[in-house]
Each structure stands twice: as structure tokens, then as C-alpha cells.
Amino acid sequence: MTRPRRHIEGQVVAITRRCFDRNHFMRPDTTMHDIAEYVFGRSTQKNNVEIHAAMVMSNHLHIILTDLKGRRSHFMRDAMSGIARARNKDLERSDHFWDGRQYCDTILLDRDAEERKLLYTWLNPVVADLVERADQWPGFKIMPKDWGQTIRVPKPDVFFGRRSPEYVEFTPQPPPGYGHMSLEEVRAHFEGLLKQAEDALIAARAREKRRVKCLNDLVNLDPFSRPDSPSPTGTLSPRFATKNPQTMVAAIARERAFRSEYARQRERWLNGHKRVVFPCGTLWLRHNAPVTCQAHDPTEAGLACTM
Structure with a gap:
């Protein structure tokens, strides 16, 4: 018997999924952005989850969400299948798209863990010296400015057939725990935290004389390439996040x-x-x-x- 999963209605979780063999299948071109936006919007509607943050990198993705009805495994099944099938069609391939291991599902046990994971998600391309600030990443992302804004997404031209809706709509929401603040105050709070972290990374990059990538290099990256660095082995997938x-x-x-x-x-x-x-x-x-x-x-x- 495989280890059972415990999914509770209302859990706040951070989810990570990696591409097969760390290939850059999800390079941040326009087609990949449109696929991810449509698929996440459709799966969010269907499975009753609230997305608070997302960052689709070239070979992995990060999502922070509240699982309102205990259906995040269904959300991931629908979203990951949709991305894999559509992007494989776009790349004219039919092999495995995702890493063979299960997606990493970390339950955020308190507000401190929530804030740390949100910043970690947004800062991924900044830490990797791909962009100077998170909002400059050309791939699909959900940022604080998107909270409370209904996103209407047209069906991409690639893969999706007549049974797929012509448009999907979803509204990213701020994370729980900030009900005492207005939407504008919550946005400003997280934008301030994000800018502070970005400024520190920019200063460190300047001291070490490192440069960020050119935008054209990011969107024209060979999708069948992968990082030169060795793949990490023996890493643990944390089940919970808290410093308490x-x-x-x-x-x-x-x-x-x-x-x-x-x-x-x-x-x-x-x-x-x-x-x-x-x-x-x-x-x-x-x-x-x-x-x-x-x-x-x-x-x-x-x-x-x-x-």
C-alpha cells in the first residue's frame, strides 16, 4: 500500500513540480505563458482552490494556494496533465514531461511560513540571476498586484479542442491571515517585503559583479537543454513548514x-x-x-x- 495522503479542507500549501530530467520544457515564451494561464485558470475553477502565488520557471514551477475543498490532488492532476499535453504538442514530442516523483506538497502551518514561502516563490528568477526583479520574469506568474483582479484567459491556439471553453476566468486572492487589512494594504505589505528582498539581492549581485540574463536569451532558450550543474540527490521534500x-x-x-x-x-x-x-x-x-x-x-x- 502506498502512503496515504492527508488533505484537509482549508489547508494552505506550497506546491512544486519539476520537468523530466530538468529539461527547460517550460521556457518562458508566449505559448508556454498562455498554456499555463489557461490550464491553471480552468483547473482552479473546476477544483475550488484559491491561488495566491505562482511562478512557472523553465524547468519547474511553484504554486501557493488554499485548498478550499480538499481537492488539490485533482487540481494538480488536471493542471499538470493539461500543461504536459499542450506543451508536448507545441514541442512536437510525446515522451514524459514531468519528473517521475510526486509533486512536493508542503503545508504552511502559520503566517510566518506563509510569508516566507510566498517570497521564495516570487524570488526564484531573481535568485537565479535571470531577472533583476520578479515582475520582469516573462513566464506565467501570480504576483500581489494580481490579487482581487479577475483574469479572463482565451483558449490557446495549441492543442485544446472544441470541448475546451473558449475563455476561462479566475481571480487570484491574497493569502489568509490578513482579514484585518484591506486588499490595498495587503498588496502594499507584500510588495514592500518583496522589494526589500529584491534590493538585497540586487546589492549582492552588484558586489559580486554578476549580471542578469538577456530577455531574448530566456524566451529563446533551447527547451531540450538542461542545467549544466549536477542534479541534487538525496534532497528531502518537507511535509510541513514552520519555525515554531x-x-x-x-x-x-x-x-x-x-x-x-x-x-x-x-x-x-x-x-x-x-x-x-x-x-x-x-x-x-x-x-x-x-x-x-x-x-x-x-x-x-x-x-x-x-x-
Whole structure:
């Protein structure tokens, strides 16, 4: 049995997915931008998630979202399949598009972790010396200025057939935990944090006499190339993000208790017991079999309502 996933309604998560063999399949040209924008918009509508940040790099992507209905695995299935099929069609290839490992899914347990992951997402191209500031990245991205703005996306010319809608609409939202602030105040808060971090990186780049890439080099990058640096091995995919030790310990203990109880109830269910209640967060069986699950704890760290 593969390790069960625990997805709770309202969890705030950071998601990462990498291209096969680190190839630059998603170089930030206009076609790739249009594919990503359309696919994410369609999958957001279908699976009831709120996107707070996104950065589609040349060979990997980052997304920060709130999983309103515990359907982020469906969101990722639809979005990753849509990107892979459309971009493969555009590149005239049919082989694997994504890395064979599962996408990295990190639950953000508090507001500090949320802010750090948002900045990490936006700063990806800046840290890599690809652009001077995050907003200059030509690929698909969701930035603070996009919050509260409805984006209407036409169907791209590549791949999508007659059954695909001619337009999709979605509205990126600010992250949870800032209900005491107006939309303009939340935007200004994060734009200030982002500028401060960008300024520090620009200063460091100037001291070390490094340059950013030319825009034409970015959009004309060979999509079948990959980085010269060796692929990192043995890296861990963090399940949770927080700097609070007590919060982290509690989250790990809850995850272990979930797996233990899931295994116990699954065994009873397979043996024909009728009164079986699976633990809160059960994913696959909840969507594919008529099983009963426990209610979630609304005070659990990592939910939008507790940020």
C-alpha cells in the first residue's frame, strides 16, 4: 500500500513540480505563458482552490494556494496533465514531461511560513540571476498586484479542442491571515517585503559583479537543454513548514496518528466491517468509495481559518 495522503479542507500549501530530467520544457515564451494561464485558470475553477502565488520557471514551477475543498490532488492532476499535453504538442514530442516523483506538497502551518514561502516563490528568477526583479520574469506568474483582479484567459491556439471553453476566468486572492487589512494594504505589505528582498539581492549581485540574463536569451532558450550543474540527490521534500518547534512536533504527531489509524480502518474495511470511520483527511477512498470520515479539527495549524 502506498502512503496515504492527508488533505484537509482549508489547508494552505506550497506546491512544486519539476520537468523530466530538468529539461527547460517550460521556457518562458508566449505559448508556454498562455498554456499555463489557461490550464491553471480552468483547473482552479473546476477544483475550488484559491491561488495566491505562482511562478512557472523553465524547468519547474511553484504554486501557493488554499485548498478550499480538499481537492488539490485533482487540481494538480488536471493542471499538470493539461500543461504536459499542450506543451508536448507545441514541442512536437510525446515522451514524459514531468519528473517521475510526486509533486512536493508542503503545508504552511502559520503566517510566518506563509510569508516566507510566498517570497521564495516570487524570488526564484531573481535568485537565479535571470531577472533583476520578479515582475520582469516573462513566464506565467501570480504576483500581489494580481490579487482581487479577475483574469479572463482565451483558449490557446495549441492543442485544446472544441470541448475546451473558449475563455476561462479566475481571480487570484491574497493569502489568509490578513482579514484585518484591506486588499490595498495587503498588496502594499507584500510588495514592500518583496522589494526589500529584491534590493538585497540586487546589492549582492552588484558586489559580486554578476549580471542578469538577456530577455531574448530566456524566451529563446533551447527547451531540450538542461542545467549544466549536477542534479541534487538525496534532497528531502518537507511535509510541513514552520519555525515554531511545538507547531512542527504537533503536525508530525498528527500525520503519524493519521497513517496509523488509516491503516487500521482500512484493514477493517477490507475485512467487511460495516461500521468503519476513516480518519479526517482520507483522500483517495473519500473520492472513490462510499466511506465515512471523521470531521476535521477547525483549530488545527495550517488551515486558512487559523492563519
